[in-house]
Every structure is written in structure tokens, then in C-alpha cells.
Amino acid sequence: MRMFRQATAEAMQPATTPRQTTAREPAPSAAPTYRTVGDHRAANPIITARDVNVYYGDKHAIQHVNLDIGLNEVIALIGPSGCGKSTFLRCLNRMNDTIESARVTGEIKLYDEDIYSKQMDVVMLRARVGMVFQKPNPFPKSIYDNVAYGPRIHGLARDRTELDEIVQKSLERAGLWNEVKDRLEEPGTGLSGGQQQRLCIARTIAVSPEVILMDEPCSALDPIATARIEDLIDELRQNYAIVIVTHSMQQAARVSQRTAYFHLGRLIEVGKTEEIFTNPRHKLTEDYITGRFG
Amino acid sequence: MSEPGPVKPNEPPRTRDRVAEGLRRRYMKERAFRLLGLAALLFGLGFLAIFFVTLVSNGASALLQTRILLDVELDPEVIDPEGRRDAVALETANYQQLIRDALNRLFPDVTERSERRALYRLLSPAADLEVRELVLANPALIGETRSLWLLADDDVDMLIKGNIDRDVPESERRLSDAQIGWIDALLDEGRIERKLNRYFFTSGDSRDPELAGIFGATVGSFFMLLVTLVLSFPLGVATAVYLEEFAPRNRWTDLIEVNINNLAAVPSIVFGLLGLALFINAFGLPRSAPLVGGLVLTLMTLPVIIIASRAALKAVPPSIREAALGIGASKMQTVLHHVLPLALPGMLTGTIIGMARALGESAPLLMIGMVAFIVDIPESPLDPATALPVQIFLWADSPERAFVERTSAAILVLLAFLVVMNGIAILLRKRFERRY
């Protein structure tokens, strides 16, 4: 009986957590204790995130973040390791649903649909908001099947020729076509790390999402492959909105139009990339981009 | 992190000396450790070798069976005195008499009734069946005299194989002095030889060791494993997939998990009792049927398969799931297209190991009546049958000396099946892994 009560108490814990944390941290509904420097809005927003909080159990990993993702622009998320960049990114296509302890509050809208509402279908959401992961994760299937998988499950191609076209176009745009066109039937896991990452990018763009989330897509790549991906990002920007997490200031400066600086779960500063890098307004931002932090 | 300071000149040599001092002892420990491991391995292998040598030396002789060459006159007067030549007449004819006549011709001096009966006992009581088979297959032979190698009695077989001691007093021997004399006479004439024992692999159990075979038990085991596989693999995999991929983590699923782990450790005889109470007494399924055996073994194997399958699912890297989900695959598509194919080799290995365990199981089968003496080869999972390990148990329990070698041979056959199954497990795993 005693064990039973204990278990109940444990099961209750998440509900009581916010109240317990009031002393140290603001409750989810409470007003933020900080203000983001700069303008979080975009000219042509596709995604609007308002007062987003993420908890892992009782760890408050993202705190009161407001941020827009705009069409035809690349926004870079930067910040020291563990500050919540990946966590925020994963909110945008609900990949956090797969983590049991994660809880998201606030409002994130794709155009005017709340992506956390009951009406939103995650399958549809993830087809519209694609993701490239930090570590290349090709399926243990052929190169062709890797790229064709998304179009296949979503029924994007009417026949084999159309599918072939999609696969070829996606691989070309990811800058991989020339290297793999003669061995499309070989396993994707047999490629080098950089090639695998480009394969994953091809796999994501094969679905033609509206937004592409990239979590440090170049961390496994050499400078040449990196440059190619950056070109690709610039090209993709013409049709999509792109969010990229990066640890490279240079990369952020090169590919993005807007930059958001995260620190310990807070969005400290956001604004035009050149302004952030030439004239940061917050002390933390300045420390970080000048290399005095992290 | 502070910058490393300049290297102090005397530091690296000191480290080197310290390391050199301990190095010898470190290597000695390593060698000792390796030797210990090797010794343990050799110890185990030694026992395995003893086990196999005993089994093979005991069991190999079961492959050969003593036969006696007799000139059997297929006398139409005995076989078919009315000259009907129809199937009934040929099947019911007194072939025993033909063999007795042949023996009488060989040993004309033996005239007394009891002595003659002892003489006739040199041959298996089933020797006439072979003559009958011959005549039924080719009735035109009637009237001819054929030299036939006929099955000897198991006692003769044991004497030839050296398992009956001639020096023991006659009263304690299963063969009389007279019988041994006749056998020696036959040996001198080259009328006794060891031939391949075809009954061992083709017939069911028998009271006469020379006729007893493992085929019945093998077929019984086969039907049982078939039932077990057909039930436990889909059920086990489906349960594992549900628990691992779809079920919420809460107190109920925790409870289920604890129970499954416990069930895997329950002694198998308990499952036998459950099967007896449930399948036979409550559901009225037949006793001794491989169907019931299969059901009981399913109960026993299911937890093993579920646990192995869950481990296989857990071993699939989460990045693969994320990749599929991130591209918009539904939960089910993720599982069916990506997770299951990767987990399948592990699931198959677990299943085959579970099946191998089921194949070697005898205790629960005793409870559901599969220990019965069954001569007929089962033709369906509903026919009464025994299983290989139960057959071994039955033979090991039989008093006849000739069953000793058959027990060993049956164990070898069971082991061979186990080796084949585990080989298949390895092959399947290799095969599925190579696809990626």
C-alpha cells in the first residue's frame, strides 16, 4: 500500500512542478523575467512562435521565446552548447513529441494553424516542416530508396518516372547526384559522413516542405561540402523558409539573413544578421560572438 | 582550460621510469588473466568432449542391427494353402512358420519343443513382417527359396555387440548356453552380420528394441514446434512491438513487463500443469496431442520471444526513428518500414533459441500425457504422439539393454536438430544483416 501511494505521488509530480518552481523560475503563464533584445518578427512570417516554453521533466529548457520564421529567409540560431537551440528547433515540427519527458507550452503557428492544436496532424506538419538532423541518419536502404521514401509515403509521385525525376532533382540540389548517379542501388549507409548528410538533405527536400529545419547540418562536413550545402541553403531560400542551427559564426554570417542568439534557454537577442555581428546590443551576445564565451 | 605550461625537463623521464617499473607486473597479471580464461574454456570444452565421446560411443552402435541369414522357402502350402492368392490371404498368412521351418532345416538336431522355442527366439518376433513385406510386394516369389537377412532378436544383437557377457552364469544371462551355441554356429557359417538399422529412423516406439525408432517422436516434435512457432512468433512480435513502440509508459505497462519477465523464469512443469487444467480439462482438447503440447510450449516460449524482440527493438538506433518521423512517416510506417526490418534478425534469433528450448523440453509434456507409449506415426497435430526428449526419457527408463544405445542415439539426433536450428538462426541473422 505504501509503495502504491509513493508511485501515485511520483505520477503526480509533473503537474505540481511548475508550482514548485515558482520560487526560482516563472510559472509558464507568468510573464517572462527577461526581454528579448531586437525585433522577433519577420516581414513575411510562415511560423510564429509566441511565449514558447519547453520543459524536460522539471527542467525549463526553453523560456518564453517569441520568434518568427519568415518566407524566403534563413534564420540562424546560435548560442553556447546546451542553450536550447535544438530543443527550440524540434518544437517547430513537434519532434519533441517523441521525447516522453518533454512538455511544450505557448503557441506556435504555421501560417494561422496552431501546430500544437488537436486539429493539426503531425504527419502533415512534418511533411510541411522538414528536418535535417545534426548526425547524418540515412535509412539502411539504398540511396534511391532513401530519397524516394518521403515522396512514396506521401504519394507525391504518380509513377516511377516522376519518382525518378524527384530523386534525381533532389540529389542534384543537394550536390550529391554526380557522386552517386551510378550507384543508386547501393546502401546509403555506405557513403562517407559528408555524403550521408547531403543524402539526408536530399531526402528532406524530396518532400518539398515549406520550412526546412537544419540542426548543425555541416558539423560533419569538410569545407568544400560545407560550401556546397551553404550554396544549397541560399538556393532553397528562394522557395522555402530555413532555420539553421550552427556553431560557426562565419556560417551564420554567410548564409543567414536573421540571427537569433540563445543563452540558457532564453532568446537573448534577435535581429538582422549583419547587425547582430557588427553591432550586438546585448552584452551576452557580444561576448559570445567575439569569442569571450563558450 | 588553461594553456599547458612549458614541459618541465625532468618530468617525462620520471613517468617513463614509473611505468617501466610496473610494466612487467602488469603484463604478468594480463597473462595470468588470459590463462585463467583459457583454462576455464578448456575445462568446459573437456566436459563437452567427454559428453560427446560417451554419447557417440554408446549411440553409434544403434545405427547397425544384427541380422541372420536364413534360406526361407516361400512355401505355397504355408502361405496360401487354398491357392487364392488374394490380398487378404497373403496378409494374414503364417510367415512365422516359414522362418521356423528355415531354422529347423538349419538345426535339424534340435527337436525338443522347449529347445525349439528357444531357437526361434533368436529372431525378432517381427522378423516375419519383413518376409510378409517381400511377398506382398512380389507374390510371384511364392514357391521359391530366398536367402534373407532377417532381423535378429535384441538379445542376439547385444551379444554380437559385446554387451552380454558370456562368462556370467547361465541363470543370470538373457541367453542360454544352447542359444549361444547356435549363435556361434551361425557366426561360423557367416550367417550373422550387422546391417544398417533402418527401423531406427523410420518407425515409432516399440516394446522390441530392434523395432523401436525415433521417427514417431520426431514427427510429434515437428508438429508441436510447428504449432508453437505459428502461435508464438506472431503473438510475441506483435506484443513486443506494441509494448515497445505504442504502449504508454505507465503503471499498467510496468506491471505487464514485470509479469512477462517473471513468466520467462517460471519452471516449465508449471506450464504443463496449466496446460493440463486449461487445454485438456477445461477446453476438452485430446490428451497426448502435439496440438496441446504446442500450446503449452507456446505459453513457455512467448515470454522468451517477447523479451528478445523487445531487446531487438530497443537496439534499433533512435536516429532511424527520428529520420522517418521527421520526414512525415506515421508511427506505424516508421515501425513497419524501418524499425521492424532492423529488429527482425534479433527477433528471429530469439525465436529460434526459444524454439530450440521448446524442442528440448520434456517436463511440461509429461503433464499433458505425451509420455504415453505410442507406436503409430502421428499424422496430424491431433493424433497422440510423443516428442524426442520424452522418447529419450522413456527409453532411458526401459530395462532392455538394447535401449541404452538407442537412448544415446536419440540424444545425438536431438542435438543434431538443435545444432541445425541454431545454425539457421545464425544464417538468418547474417542473411538479413547483409541486406543493408
Ligand SMILES: Nc1ncnc2c1ncn2[C@@H]1O[C@H](COP(=O)(O)OP(=O)(O)OP(=O)(O)O)[C@@H](O)[C@H]1O
Ligand atoms: N531529452 C532530454 N531530456 C532531458 N533534458 C534534455 C533533453 N534534451 C536536451 N535536454 C537539455 O535541454 C537543454 C537544451 O538542450 P539542447 O539539445 O536543445 O541544446 P543545444 O543548444 O542544441 O546544444 P548543442 O549546441 O550542444 O547541440 C540542455 O541543458 C540539455 O541538457
Ligand SMILES: [Mg+2]
Ligand atoms: Mg543541439
